[in-house]
Amino acid sequence: MSIIIITAIISLLIAVLFLVALIWSIKDGQYEDDFSPPNRILFDDPATKDNK
Template structure:
């Protein structure tokens, strides 16, 4: 029975360490997306054209 308590304590300790590592990584900007903003401008024209086509077809229906 004492082995269960040891394993429980070790698993909780490992979970806390990984949680602290995750919090530190988020605070340091590890998960910031630096790639998408640089390519968004390349595809912006396609989004504007699609929106204008939808507006044009909606106005024709009315």
Template sequence: MSVIYLLLTLSILVAIVFFIAFIYSVKKGQYDDSYTPSVRMLFDDELVKENKKIN
């Protein structure tokens, strides 16, 4: 039974470490998308043309 407590404790600690690493990377801007907005303007006209064809 003590092995279960040990594994449960270790798994919770590992989950907390990964959660802290995730929060840290979000705060540092790791997941910011700086590429899509600059490319989106190239395809805006095509989206407008498709919407007019559908209507």
């Protein structure tokens, strides 16, 4: 019966760790640009002197 308590505590610690990582990535701005990545492949890069 004690193994159930140990595994429950470990799983809660892992869940809290993932929650902290999610909150940290949201506050760091990881998910702010949700428009550009899907549309970036549709347009060519602007021409520079080297690309002409």
